[in-house]
Amino acid sequence: MIQKDNPCPCCSGKTYAECCKRLHEGTLAKDALELMRSRYTAYALNLPDYIIATTHPGSPHYSENKFSWKRSLSKFSSASQFHKLKILDFKERKSLATVTFTAYVSEDSHDSTFTEKSTFEKIGSRWLYRNGLLQEGHTPNLVTNGQLRLLPLAYYGDAVLRRKADPIAEITEDLKKLIEEMIETMDASDGLGIAAPQIHHSIRLFVIRTPIESKDGEIEHGEVKVFINPKLSLPSEKTWKTAEGCLSIPGLREQVERPKEITVEYTTLDGAVLKERFFGWEARVIMHENDHINGVLFIDRVEAKQRLKLDPVLSALEKRLRDGRAL
Ligand SMILES: [Zn+2]
Ligand SMILES: [Zn+2]
Numbered sequence: 001m002i003q004k005d006n007p008c009p010c011c012s013g014k015t016y017a018e019c020c021k022r023l024h025e026g027t028l029a030k031d032a033l034e035l036m037r038s039r040y041t042a043y044a045l046n047l048p049d050y051i052i053a054t055t056h057p058g059s060p061h062y063s064e065n066k067f068s069w070k071r072s073l074s075k076f077s078s079a080s081q082f083h084k085l086k087i088l089d090f091k092e093r094k095s096l097a098t099v100t101f102t103a104y105v106s107e108d109s110h111d112s113t114f115t116e117k118s119t120f121e122k123i124g125s126r127w128l129y130r131n132g133l134l135q136e137g138h139t140p141n142l143v144t145n146g147q148l149r150l151l152p153l154a155y156y157g158d159a160v161l162r163r164k165a166d167p168i169a170e171i172t173e174d175l176k177k178l179i180e181e182m183i184e185t186m187d188a189s190d191g192l193g194i195a196a197p198q199i200h201h202s203i204r205l206f207v208i209r210t211p212i213e214s215k216d217g218e219i220e221h222g223e224v225k226v227f228i229n230p231k232l233s234l235p236s237e238k239t240w241k242t243a244e245g246c247l248s249i250p251g252l253r254e255q256v257e258r259p260k261e262i263t264v265e266y267t268t269l270d271g272a273v274l275k276e277r278f279f280g281w282e283a284r285v286i287m288h289e290n291d292h293i294n295g296v297l298f299i300d301r302v303e304a305k306q307r308l309k310l311d312p313v314l315s316a317l318e319k320r321l322r323d324g325r326a327l
Contacts, residue, residue: 009044010037011085024050028127032097032120033090035127040103044082048073056121056128057320058155058250060190064316081106088115091148095122098148098188100135119150119188123323131189149181150188151199156249156297157318158200165202165293167229171271175205179269182207183224191247192221193285195292198248204229206289211281219281228267232290235259244288244298252313254302258287 008019020041029035035054042050048070055062063069084104091098100117115135120127154160168175178201186194186207193208210222241257262283265275278286288298299310 008037009041009082009085012037016041028125029054032092032127033087033099035120035129036087036099036101036118037085039129040082040085040101043073043077043080046074046077048077054127054129056123056130057317057323058121058153059128059130060250061129061131062251064251079107080112089117093148093150095152096120096148096150097127098150117188121152123321133188133190149184151181151185153185153189153247154198154200155318155321156314157321158248160197160200160202161248161292161297162295163197163202164295165197165204167204168267171228171267171269176269179205179207179226186247187221189247190221192219193289194247195289197292197295204293206230206286206293208282208285208289211285213281226269227264227286227289228269230264230266230286230290230293232262232264232287234261234263236261242284244284246288246298249297249299249314249317251317252299252310254299254306254310256288256298256301257303258284258301262287264290 005015005017008014008016008021010020012019020038023029023034023038024042024045024047029038039051039054042048042054051073052066052069082103082105086102086104087099088102089098089100097120098117099120100115102113102115104113106112116132117135118132119130121130122128178196178199182194182196182199182205185199186192186209191209192211193206195206196203205226205228207224207226209224212220212222214220236259238260239257240260241255243253244256245253260283261277261279263275263277264286265273267273291297291301299307299314302310
């Protein structure tokens with residue numbers, strides 16, 4: 001175990017006792033940067049309970065099975081050596097923040113250093129880790145003077161997700177700014193699409209990243225498309241079934257049956273009205289997002305028998321998201 005006057009693993013230059021120890025003993029992090037440091041230190045010192053307690057219930061890393069979660073965290077900590085933490089960027093805006101850092105880590109003298117952009121979200125007075133995206137290479141292209149443009153997500157249980165959204169009358173500068181922020185929010189959560197109600201705006205708008213299916217069946221994220229006042233028609237009779245998830249219902253993936261093809265008439269960001277036929281995954285993402293602006297969630301489209309089993313899972317999720325407590 002680390003000695004009282006050892007330097008803190010988070011590289012703050014302070015001793016552990018003066019730095020991350022306080023947080024590990026229950027003091028709340030004053031900002032996401034402090035939380036980031038204390039989580040790195042918790043990994044270095046093999047304190048899985050702290051990692052679990054500071055993970056947002058909406059995080060894709062969140063697990064109901066605390067026992068196996070704890071065991072895999074512990075396994076990672078004991079198999080790795082934590083050499084250094086370097087903070088590259090920190091942005092905060094209200095209840096959201098991102099921290100980009102390089103963690104100098106090795107595993108059995110094997111270098112496994114990585115650079116990650118982590119997203120943090122506050123519930124009440126507690127900062128929590130939500131998600132991390134690995135950055136290409138070790139020197140990411142950072143806009144350090146830019147503003148954080150993430151928007152808070154509406155989670156399952158929020159009434160805005162059940163409302164039928166209003167048409168958009170005009171493409172204003174404010175709307176364009178909102179769309180940019182939606183794209184940033186979608187990307188920070190590694191989502192394929194996001195609809196306006198999911199960021200608390202009840203308007204008929206969604207954005208997607210064109211899904212590209214790779215050879216091994218993985219879905220990669222392609223270019224951004226913006227759909228304003230979309231109207232769906234002519235769904236194909238042929239349907240297909242696959243697992244869907246939703247940023248507003250984190251951790252849940254269920255089989256959903258949808259038409260293979262759909263026609264969409266929509267207004268673009270430039271005000272042009274297009275009518276296009278979409279297929280496969282792209283059609284699926286569009287139909288999922290279009291459901292959002294009608295107050296429909298993918299769980300409403302799950303087979304009845306399976307849907308019944310979801311009730312306890314959904315109420316547990318709703319409670320977790322309200323309390324912000326993993327433990
Ligand atoms: Zn520290
Ligand atoms: Zn969704």
